[in-house]
Amino acid sequence: MENVNQREVTEEEMIDQEFQELLNSYLATKHRKRVEIITKAFNFANQAHKGIKRRSGEPYIMHPLAVAKIVCNEIGLGSTSICAALLHDVVEDTDYTIEDIENIFGPKIAQIVDGLTKISGGIFGDRASEQAENFKKLLLTMSNDVRVILIKIADRLHNMRTLGSMLPNKQYKIAGETLYIYAPLANRLGLYKVKTELENLSFKYEHPEEYREIEEKLNATSAVREKVFQDFTAPIIAQLNKMGLKYHILARVKSIYSIWNKMQTKHVPFEEIYDLLAVRIIFEPRKLDEELNDCFDIYVTISKIYKPHPDRLRDWVSHPKANGYQALHVTLMGNNGQWIEVQIRSERMNDVAEQGFAAHWKYKDGGGGEDEGELEKWLRTIKEILDDPQPDAMDFLDTIKLNLFASEIFVFTPKGELKTMPQNSTALDFAFSLHTDIGCHCIGAQVNHKLVPLSHKLQSGDQVEILTSKSQRVQPQWLTFATTARARSKVAAILRKDRKTYQKEGEEILNEFLKAEEIQPEATVIGKLCKLHNIKNEEEFLIAIGNKSIVLGESDKNELKEKPGANWKKYLTFSFGGGNKEKTEEKEPQEKEKIDTKEILILTEESIRNNYLMAECCHPIPGDDVLGYIDENERVIIHKRQCPVAAKLKSSYGNRIIATEWDTHKSLSFLVYIYINGIDRMGLLNEITQVISRRLGVNIRKLNLETNDGIFEGKFQLYVHDVEDVKAICNNLLKIPGVKSVTRVEE
Incomplete structure (x- = not known):
């Protein structure tokens, strides 16, 4: 019994010491000294979380205290934000409500805590659509009070600093989400030190060996x-x-x-x-x-x-x-x-x-005043995107991400006004940044008084005049010209609207055509016409008719005239084909085994041959840092942890990610790509192939070398067993005189 009391006293001392450090940090700042309300928030949170432990074993209150210290010392915010940081988990994890917080601490702190509660539990839900909804919530709360997102970033920074106590699959999910959203957000809000630490910590958990080496x-x-x-x-x-x-x-x-x-x-x-x-x-x-x-x-x-x-x-x-x-x-x-x-x-x-x-x-x-001029502009852009909800959540995230990562260029209007645009912006982006109407009707631009197409990339210092025409319509290829979130979302919305109009028109034209031929508009009839015009589905077919890229005529009439004996054939094909399909579908679920995402998946030769797929996007091989992703068909796909596709999956479908480890014994071969360059000389190619084939016994699938002004560079496709083979190849090739660098590349 004595030991338990002893431990409780020690924990209380530890908590008080941490709180004292927070107060000392706050008192050292230029903010007004509102110690009383901070103490009140601490006592309230301490009481609310009493007896609760974090996964690491320490009292839960140590987390809000650590977040409050980051908010105070590393982000430089004042008492309102410090109180909100101390209280940020109270509403979610205890029986207290936002109304309780408002009654005790006033509306401002309650509003920030409410914002933090709405976006808690990681930005992303289990499914992509929920993820986009949560992300919208995050951005909307941001636009009410930027301190919400600053505290959320502080919360994430502390979670990353203590990530070691989490399960491996949770580590990958949180690290991936951090790199995908939080680090760019910190950067966009100017938190350079925080951004750097978030990137480093994510990298440390995803690629521990490379981190240690560097x-x-x-x-x-x-x-x-x-x-x-x-x-x-x-x-x-x-x-x-x-x-x-x-x-x-x-x-x-x-x-x-x-x-x-x-x-x-x-x-x-x-x-x-x-x-x-x-x-x-x-x-x-x-x-x-x-x-x-x-x-x-x-x-x-x-x-x-x-x-x-x-x-x-x-x-x-x-x-x-x-x-x-x-x-x-x-x-x-x-x-x-x-x-x-x-x-x-x-x-x-x-x-x-x-x-x-x-x-x-x-x-x-x-x-005490708060001014976010440039931030306001950015938030306005985000609000515009939110006003036009997109069906595909991942697209939504990508558009936002484009704006988060972009660094700026400065361009001038014809009247000499300065406009800030993201890097790589095109003339089309600039047109939409002026006004949606200008964007919709633009036909080209004059950059520095020279005529350029809409796809022209702008440079800092350009003077840009947009040329418009009332008869111009938004074109599908504009999606490839647009790089800013605003332009992309506007173009996509207009194209969607146009598609609906064309589809409706196409439907009317088709119905009139079939009526004239006295044919019923059944699915099989439309299926035949789609096949004739080589179009994959009915919707695309109707749009093509509506926008006049397909004109129904004699060939369509001929296709629809019944061919003798077609009826019984069609019936048989349908009934036999359909029956078989149903049988296989009944059987399939029994074969799928449920995979527990909490456990670590061991990749053996047999499981790679029979159960798992290697991702085509990043070609992982034994020894790479990898993770597993369970797709909709319950198949496990193995990705490299740094693969961009995996980054999206970690952020969007964190609950489908499994930690994986290799246990292979050099019996399987995997394809890798090696990039090599250096100074050219006679006999070099021969030496390179000798080292790979004879000395190391590796199969070359493809070899492409070219020289230019005495410098050579090339790519090999080789079959190897694992990362050790790749290291041996690279190290041996580097010993050849004239070879300057050898690295493994994606493709």
Whole structure:
């Protein structure tokens, strides 16, 4: 009995200590000191969650406390948000209602807690349609109060930090969802540090070995980086001191996730990533209104010491990004012959870069006002998409995602007004951003006074004039031209409307045609005509008639005239075919075994041959980090964890994901693609094939090598047993003189 009491006392002490740390952090901020209401929220939440444990074994209240600390320290919000963070699980997990919260803490805190309750349990439900509904809820609550989503991101960050205590399949679901939605959301709201940590943690759980490898290599090269940093910054420090500025210089090392991402997209090994180190100069402006001038003065000073790269000056100072980010980025040639990026920011700009929109509030008069100008624009775009619900939830998510990930370009109207557009925007996107009517009737554009098609990609600094015509209609191929969420959703909605109109017209034309021929409009009749015109279903057939791409005529009449003996044949085919089908359908469910998604699936040679399918999109092989997905037909499909299709599945159908492990013994062969490049010379191809076929005994399915100006690159398709084989092939090929890089690629 004594032990139990002892443990309870220790837990209470631990909880009180955590709360005291939260209060100390809050008291150190510039916010008004409303300690009383925070203490009240803590006591209320502590009482409500009493006796409840998290999966890790610690008291449940430690989670809301940790989220409140993130909200206070890492996002920089005030007492209202801290209280809402402490109370965020009370309504969902206990008997208290939103009305109780409102009576005790007032309407503002209650409204935020209500927003958080509506989107709890992960954004995504079990089915895609629910997922889209929940996502809409999330965005609608965001538009009422942006603090809802900031606290939700803090909640997700703490869940990711404590993900180790979850089951593996839950880990993949949560990590996938984080990469797919939360990291881009954090980025769009300007929470750069949070975004980076969310990406890194997701990567750590999805690819533990690669994470560890990169981490070890970063540690091994840290001393060299430190020396480069010291040598590079010494003359800069001397000059900044002469300018009489208050400043500090930091070394910023590229995150593990972005290093891995670059290795994947550029097909280069760790050793060939040269922008691992960036330098950040953070200064206090000499006068508040001199902030911008100081940035450029520092730039001029340091570019006298080192040569700047002519194409790599990024001026986010004069034109902040849509998430509020401001800085001047310049790339300089260091004495070691490598380009080093220098980011120049004031203290205010640095706060905005790390805490995003939350930091803007800090710099408003009195620290209490809240201004989200750019965010408002973004939320308006989202509301427009929500006003036009789309049938396919995954499409809905993708459109949103396009806007989340996009970085910005700046374009001008003919009158010289500046407009911010996502990168890769086309003339068509620009037309829809001006007005839906302009978008619907646009026929082309003049960019910098030159005529261009609607698919033309815009560049920063372009001046764009849209040309319209009243007779123009929205075309199906416009969906491939549109990249912004607004344009895509508008085009899709108009096309859907047009399809319905055409379908109706097509139905009327077909009925009149059949009536004239005295034929009943039965399913078999329409089926025959679809087959004749090679169209897959009735709907598409009617649309084709309606938009005049099919004109019914003599060939249709001939097809519909009964052929002798057709009747009995048709009857027999139907009855025998139908009977067999019913029998097989009765039998099939008994063969399917129910798969428990909580257990880890072991992939053996036999199960791969008989039960499971390897995904075509990413071609996993033994040794890859993989997961299983149970599709609608109860088949298990094995995907690589980083495969983009798997990322969607994790986010949308998390409950169908199973953790999987390999247990194969080099008896099965799998197809892999290897990319190779280097400096060309005589006999090189022979050496490469010798290493693969003779020395390693690997079968080559296809080989494609080409050289250009002394450089060669190529792709192989090889049959291997597992990842170990791939490593052996890559390592052996790298030993051949002239070969610079060898990597496994998707295709």
